[in-house]
Amino acid sequence: MFNKILIANRGEIAVRIIRACKELGATTVAVYSDADRRSLHVALADEAYHIGGSAPSESYLVIDKIIEVAKKSGTQAIHPGFGFLSENEEFAKRCEKEGIVFIGPSAEAIRLMGDKITARKIAQEEKVPLVPGSDGAVTDVEASVVADKIGYPVMIKASAGGGGKGMRLVRDKDKFESSLRMARSEARSSFGDDSVFVERFVEQSRHVEIQIIADTHGNTIHLFERECSIQRRHQKVVEEAPSSAISAKIRKKMGEVAVRIAKAVNYSGAGTVEFIMDQRGNFYFLEMNTRVQVEHPVTEMITGLDIVKWMIRIAAGEELPFKQKEIEMKGWALECRVYAEDPETNFMPSPGLLIYVKAPSGPGIRDDSSIYSGCEITSFYDPMLSKLVVWADNREDAIDKMASALREYVVLGVKTNIGFLIRLMNDEEFRQGKIDTGFIERHPELLTPGTVDLEPALIAAALAVDDIEETVDSDKQPQSNWKLLGRKAALSGGSLI
Amino acid sequence: MTYIFKIKDQVYKIDIEKEKDQTVIQIDGKDIPVEFQKIDDNLYSIILENKSLTIGVSRNGKNLQVFMDGDLYEVEAISERDQRKSPQELSGVQEIRSPMPSRIVKILKEVGDEVEVDEGVIVLEAMKMESELKSPIEGNVTDVLVNEGDSVEAETPLLIVSSK
Numbered sequence: 001m002f003n004k005i006l007i008a009n010r011g012e013i014a015v016r017i018i019r020a021c022k023e024l025g026a027t028t029v030a031v032y033s034d035a036d037r038r039s040l041h042v043a044l045a046d047e048a049y050h051i052g053g054s055a056p057s058e059s060y061l062v063i064d065k066i067i068e069v070a071k072k073s074g075t076q077a078i079h080p081g082f083g084f085l086s087e088n089e090e091f092a093k094r095c096e097k098e099g100i101v102f103i104g105p106s107a108e109a110i111r112l113m114g115d116k117i118t119a120r121k122i123a124q125e126e127k128v129p130l131v132p133g134s135d136g137a138v139t140d141v142e143a144s145v146v147a148d149k150i151g152y153p154v155m156i157k158a159s160a161g162g163g164g165k166g167m168r169l170v171r172d173k174d175k176f177e178s179s180l181r182m183a184r185s186e187a188r189s190s191f192g193d194d195s196v197f198v199e200r201f202v203e204q205s206r207h208v209e210i211q212i213i214a215d216t217h218g219n220t221i222h223l224f225e226r227e228c229s230i231q232r233r234h235q236k237v238v239e240e241a242p243s244s245a246i247s248a249k250i251r252k253k254m255g256e257v258a259v260r261i262a263k264a265v266n267y268s269g270a271g272t273v274e275f276i277m278d279q280r281g282n283f284y285f286l287e288m289n290t291r292v293q294v295e296h297p298v299t300e301m302i303t304g305l306d307i308v309k310w311m312i313r314i315a316a317g318e319e320l321p322f323k324q325k326e327i328e329m330k331g332w333a334l335e336c337r338v339y340a341e342d343p344e345t346n347f348m349p350s351p352g353l354l355i356y357v358k359a360p361s362g363p364g365i366r367d368d369s370s371i372y373s374g375c376e377i378t379s380f381y382d383p384m385l386s387k388l389v390v391w392a393d394n395r396e397d398a399i400d401k402m403a404s405a406l407r408e409y410v411v412l413g414v415k416t417n418i419g420f421l422i423r424l425m426n427d428e429e430f431r432q433g434k435i436d437t438g439f440i441e442r443h444p445e446l447l448t449p450g451t452v453d454l455e456p457a458l459i460a461a462a463l464a465v466d467d468i469e470e471t472v473d474s475d476k477q478p479q480s481n482w483k484l485l486g487r488k489a490a491l492s493g494g495s496l497i
Numbered sequence: 498m499t500y501i502f503k504i505k506d507q508v509y510k511i512d513i514e515k516e517k518d519q520t521v522i523q524i525d526g527k528d529i530p531v532e533f534q535k536i537d538d539n540l541y542s543i544i545l546e547n548k549s550l551t552i553g554v555s556r557n558g559k560n561l562q563v564f565m566d567g568d569l570y571e572v573e574a575i576s577e578r579d580q581r582k583s584p585q586e587l588s589g590v591q592e593i594r595s596p597m598p599s600r601i602v603k604i605l606k607e608v609g610d611e612v613e614v615d616e617g618v619i620v621l622e623a624m625k626m627e628s629e630l631k632s633p634i635e636g637n638v639t640d641v642l643v644n645e646g647d648s649v650e651a652e653t654p655l656l657i658v659s660s661k
Contacts, residue, residue, distance in 0.1 A: 186627045349624045355555040356539035379598045410553040410564050419568035449568045457563040459522050460541050460552040461572045462500050462511045
């Protein structure tokens with residue numbers, strides 16, 4: 001096992017990894033940008049190194065700086081988390097060259113799966129079903145020809161894409177050109193590569209993915225599926241395990257297909273094979289994510305396995321002590337991503353100071369977050385505040401538990417999607433499992449509170465104003481200037497710094 | 498004390514009457530007995546006819562944020578003097594501003610171009626996401642105040658649309 005591990009990430013996933021490292025007895029090394037000095041991952045780690053400016057391109061994406069810290073601190077292994085350098089082949093290669101273990105698959109596996117067009121070819125060779133589309137990256141003219149051939153609606157996707165970036169759904173031919181331009185430009189700014197491909201859009205599709213775990217001794221197993229069909233702007237918002245859409249038979253088949261794909265690229269560590277499924281239960285290979293997934297906790301909840309710890313143990317050369325048939329799933333897990341964003345304005349990010357945070361707790365409730373009262377959500381990074389995860393015996397109980405836990409959350413300072421998530425948990429169609437990737441678009445009524453009795457809100461507001469004025473009136477004794485300054489800062493919504 | 502609050506364009510008048518053991522709140526003339534405890538700086542436990550509610554409140558200058566059942570409400574505190582002023586009529590000139598710090602990816606309209614309601618005028622990138630700002634009115638673009646590639650702060654005027 002490693003003595004010292006560097007976490008090349010920030011936010012809740014850095015916190016999650018730091019905790020796993022500590023439990024395994026490793027010293028943890030955090031890196032941070034200008035904007036993250038006060039972030040929780042810095043406070044929780046044993047060592048912390050400043051690596052540059054707030055923009056990811058000046059810090060978390062700079063390979064040289066991270067390698068420099070790794071060497072200076074005597075780090076043996078680097079966990080990249082998700083996003084940033086986690087699926088960067090060059091970074092994995094560089095680690096290898098410097099004699100540092102990259103906690104993840106080989107650079108070669110990242111390369112093969114990172115390029116969606118190559119990944120499609122591998123899937124084809126493995127006889128895995130694929131959605132009809134272009135054979136690789138296309139020019140603007142080719143793209144339009146392919147779109148005409150496979151028929152609208154079509155999906156334009158960035159070859160280097162992920163997380164919904166550089167992706168556009170086109171329903172009508174006359175919107176194709178502008179969508180193609182947007183997809184290319186977003187792909188260029190997100191991945192530095194504007195090549196795209198075109199695929200048929202599967203109507204009312206569900207997103208189901210298989211968690212893979214593989215060691216370096218030839219053992220590759222799957223940890224069942226997760227369903228991530230509740231999405232906005234092609235990004236997942238609610239994930240669950242298992243999926244209510246698949247039978248034991250399809251589960252087995254999907255798991256075997258995923259294992260085959262992982263073995264085809266000699267995969268090691270944790271990875272996810274994503275599928276798109278139509279309403280009849282046909283599934284098609286979408287892509288493989290060669291890193292820990294945001295929604296990994298739901299799989300941990302139903303299998304009882306700690307995926308992040310296994311990633312670290314596998315990277316240290318340990319052999320998986322269990323076989324496929326020994327893996328069991330129990331109960332139902334749900335995850336809601338709590339975002340600083342406003343559902344009423346098309347989920348526009350809502351950065352700012354978190355004046356106050358109170359997270360839910362209770363049996364079967366897990367809150368993976370890195371927020372606290374007084375922390376700042378900057379516009380430099382993803383606006384995810386927390387991943388609220390629950391576990392219960394069955395889907396219905398898990399949804400009830402989630403609704404109840406969400407109602408315990410209090411976040412002041414920025415707009416969040418918590419109210420939307422509560423309404424979603426109470427939606428009859430959602431509860432019946434009638435979900436697909438277009439669910440949110442079809443349910444605009446969930447975006448706003450609707451008719452609400454505002455009396456309690458007005459009462460609370462009046463009590464708060466009254467209380468502040470009373471305190472100011474009764475402050476007759478001389479008091480510390482620090483207190484006065486603090487109160488002024490609090491009233492203007494700022495901080496002392 | 499009397500307070501006037503505005504939530505979602507609706508104005509409410511609230512009176513607080515504190516007696517020895519009880520606080521009575523009057524909303525638009527209706528009496529509501531309230532039992533409350535402040536749990537910490539931003540959290541109130543309120544009991545209304547034995548119904549227990551936990552509500553978050555924070556104050557930002559003259560405005561408040563109230564968090565209730567997962568939703569955040571912006572509450573504008575209006576002084577009685579402000580209330581007498583007539584609400585300003587929406588003019589036919591609309592300034593389109595950046596909602597947050599962002600980069601201008603593309604300007605879709607030039608000065609003189611006609612735009613329709615909800616037609617995209619500018620593409621912004623923030624938090625690695627691109628989004629299109631739309632015109633709230635029908636009219637003509639009368640001024641473009643930024644260039645493609647510019648980085649702008651929140652609330653920066655970007656483009657002006659005037660109705661015909």
